Structures are given as C-alpha cells and as structure tokens.
Amino acid sequence: MAATILVVEDEPSIQSLIEVNLRRAGHEVILASDVETARRLVGAALPDLILLDWMLPGLSGIDFARQLRRDARTKMLPVIMLTARSEERDKVEGLDVGADDYITKPFSPRELVARIKAVLRRHAPQVTEDAVELGGIRLDPVSHRVTAGNEDIAFGPTEFRLLHFLMTHPERVYTRTQLLDQVWGDHVFVEERTVDVHIRRLRAALEATGHDSLVQTVRGSGYRFSAT
Amino acid sequence: MAATILVVEDEPSIQSLIEVNLRRAGHEVILASDVETARRLVGAALPDLILLDWMLPGLSGIDFARQLRRDARTKMLPVIMLTARSEERDKVEGLDVGADDYITKPFSPRELVARIKAVLRRHAPQVTEDAVELGGIRLDPVSHRVTAGNEDIAFGPTEFRLLHFLMTHPERVYTRTQLLDQVWGDHVFVEERTVDVHIRRLRAALEATGHDSLVQTVRGSGYRFSAT
DNA sequence: TGGGCGGTGTCACCGAATTGTCATCACGCT
DNA sequence: AGCGTGATGACAATTCGGTGACACCGCCCA
DSSP states (O other): OOOEEEEEOOOHHHHHHHHHHHHHTTOEEEEESSHHHHHHHHHHSOOSEEEEESSOSSSOHHHHHHHHHHSTTTTTOOEEEEESOOOHHHHHHHHHHTOSEEEESSOOHHHHHHHHHHHHHHHOGGGSOOOEEETTEEEETTTTEEEETTEEEOOOHHHHHHHHHHHHSOSOOBOHHHHIIIIIOTTOOOOTHHHHHHHHHHHHHHHTTTOGGGEEEETTTEEEEOOO | OOOEEEEEOOOHHHHHHHHHHHHHTTOEEEEESSHHHHHHHHHHSOOSEEEEESSOSSSOHHHHHHHHHHSTTTTTOOEEEEESOOOHHHHHHHHHHTOSEEEESSOOHHHHHHHHHHHHHHHSOOOOOOOEEETTEEEETTTTEEEETTEEEOOOHHHHHHHHHHHHSOSOOBOHHHHIIIIIOTTOOOOTHHHHHHHHHHHHHHHTTTOGGGEEEETTTEEEEOOO
8 A cells, every 4th residue: 555645745844744644654756845846756656656745836736637637657646635725616727637546624534534545546546455356367466376276376576576567457458668667667767678577477378277368469569468 | 759858967988889889879969068068958948858967066966856856837847856876865855856767887888778768758749549430441550450340451561551541531632742752751761752652551450441432532632531 | 406397478370361454355435 | 445443462661569589676684
C-alpha cells in the first residue's frame, strides 16, 4: 500500500500535519508549496497520487488539476482536492475538473488516510497489495507469489513487477517506453530492447503451465496482457 | 522525435561530443559557448529543449535556468542540466531551479540521448484514444484491437492506422494524397498507388467477417468508409 | 579473498511479418 | 474496342520481435 504522494499545499502547518500522517501510513511524501514547484516535480517523476490544495498562491489548484488532465502523461494521475470551503458549488466544480475525491478542511488524519487508500485502490491497482487473479493466474503481491492452478511459478524481481503491472492493466497495449517508465521507473536509463528480453523471460516462466499466451505481442506497438 | 536542441557548453571537446551524438539521434543542434549567446539564440528562435552546463564562464548555468523560468515565453522550455558534480546538494538545487532532468559528467552518449528522449516525451502533447464503433466493427486504440461481433481481426500496423483514420472520419472521401498525409505522415515520400495496396490488404482482412464492403472506392476521387 | 550464483542489461543474429513497387489484369464508360 | 482507373498477385527490401550468449554486479558462503 506504500505510495508516493505529492502534497501541494502552501500552509506550513497543514503541510506538516499531512506529511506526518501520510508517512505514518507508510507513504512516501513529496512536498510542494506552489503549483510551479509541483509541476516541476511531476515532470521529474510521476507520483502515485496528488493531494492538491484548492487555494494556492499564484496559479490555483483547480487550474493545475485541469492542466494535469490535459497532459497525456498525467491524465490518469489520481488527484484528491483539499479545500477549506465546503460549499456544494465548489464540490461540483472540483469534480468537474476531474478530481477523484474531496476532503474539506478541517479533516481528521484518519479520514485523509482512508480516502487516499480508497482512491489508490480504485485508481492505481498496482500500488495496492490486493492479489490479482486473471486468465487462470493469481498474483499475490503480499506473499510475492504467482500461482497457476496450484502450481507455483517462480519469477525474478523484474519479471514479477512486469507481470504485476500487466495484470493490473490488462487489455491495454503498452509501448516498450511506457513499460520502462512504469515497471523500471520514470528515470531509469535502460535500452528499449531490454523489455523484449524480460517479456521473453516472463513467457518462459509462464510456459510451464501453458499461460504464456496471455502475454501478447502487438507488432509495431508493444505488448499486452489479455485474458480473453 | 526529432527536435531542435540548444546546447550551452563552454568546453569545445564536450560540445562536439554532444553535437555528434545528438545529430546522430536525428536532432537539430544549436551551439552556444556562453549564456549571452544562448540568450540571444533563445530570443531568436525557441528550441525544443535546452541542454545546459552548470558551470559556465560569466553568468552560470543555474542563473540562466532561473531566468528562463521567470520569462513567460520560456517558462515551459524543458531544461536538462549538465554537471560535473554529482553531489546530492547540487541536484536538489538544480531541480529547485527548475531543471527537468540531470546528467552528471562523465556521461555515456546513449544516456544523453535517452534522457533527452524521455524529457521530450514528457513534454509531448497528448492524443486522445477513444474506441470507435461503426458499421459492426469496433476499433480500440487502447488495446489495439479490432473486433467484429466477437471475432478478432488482425491487421498490420499500417492497415490498423488506415482503418482507424477512416473510421474516425466516416462518410467522407479521401484522395490517396490525403490518406498518405494523414496515415503515413506529411513528409513521407511514398507512391500514391501504395494506398491502393493497403486498401486491398485492409479489405482482405475485413473480408473474413464480411465487413469489407465498408471500405468503398469512389472512382476518380479516392476511398471512403461508410457504415450505411 | 575468491568463487559460485541468481538476476540484469546488451548484443548479434535469425526468421517472420510488413511494406512499397511493379507489371498485369479487370471493369466501367464512351 | 479503346481509355482511364482500380484491383491484384508477386516480389524484394526492410523492419521488427524472438532468442541464445555473454558480461556484469551484488551477494552469500566457503
């Protein structure tokens, strides 16, 4: 359940309140006091979730959210809005902008953590610790184990992460570059063709139980996990 | 992926090392040995990315970066910092200034090219990818799949793009030239007759499910996708 | 300290899929 | 029949993904 969370909030007291609580919940916290900084941080490395204050100096949180939705790279980033105002009108406008959830100040730390957890579960399956079961394969992040029927399949760390990502995002083609970003990390420098090799190792491991056909090649585009 | 890159670096040997490698990667390279020159070049024409040395004679790279971030016209320009120092403190200060990424000397040419590619990708505009359903065929760019009923139809990359374009612009005739521009790309030199061949391959693939009549020939004009 | 060892990232090479062109054939008009 | 246009089949070049081999690297253990 550990996730990297970008907190965009200008008031220092609230900032640290949030930080402490999120860290206690096991999350990695990155802080930004204004939209400019936040944008840069997002540019440098994608967080798993953004906690965004409504009112900010300079560009407002709502504008930033709109920008995030416009950019393909951040379109899917879950955003939770943080606002002091609790009026209905604002909630509507916020959701309209594409916020995934709302928290109105004052909030309880427990509510904060709970909502974040909920949004993560809904939005970024691979950072949760739920087991995935698909196409006759079961992958359990907690025990770090993959089973097909009652056979255990062994994977190296990278293959495991790769399979985990693909299984939590099935029926979707990913280019080698996207896979590198998602599985290896945004800033890791690795040859694109390396993905091929790991796909092959993944398939080799799955072959023992005949599940290797779940990992499909889409020529000219990339790879896809498909259970159909 | 080709971009115009402004390289601000005072040491001739490194300058040419960078230049050679970037050109090989298909980029246009503009060189500047100091901040004054760089500023003038940026004023004349905005590059797609700036590769900026940390230490420069006169005004330092970091100050230049700060200026770039202040100016509205250059605020969104991606900047990659180039530094000999690898200390954490510097990295933090650099990101603080607004660099999009970091490369510490010595660096491998491949790393250089890869990081530039990554940064450019992050700044790239989005493209919407909604599924199209028309005339009994469903094309989903996300999963990169075409289905008729519950049959899957396989296409080569070009046929897929061609069908995608036609389905998103139905009931409209396109000349071969227009199709070449839209599907192949503006500056590609390909025989017009080649379109015929791909139309045929498209039809051949659609024939299996009897949907080949959706792609129609308009004698003397071109081709059309029609669901009627 | 010096090997094994599992895991990774790169390469070079191979076979298969894809593509652009041509030469020809077919068809609809006048 | 004679044109003008498309459709087709064949083909050679090129691109792309699959693979096996191999060099590292960090670790554990003798």
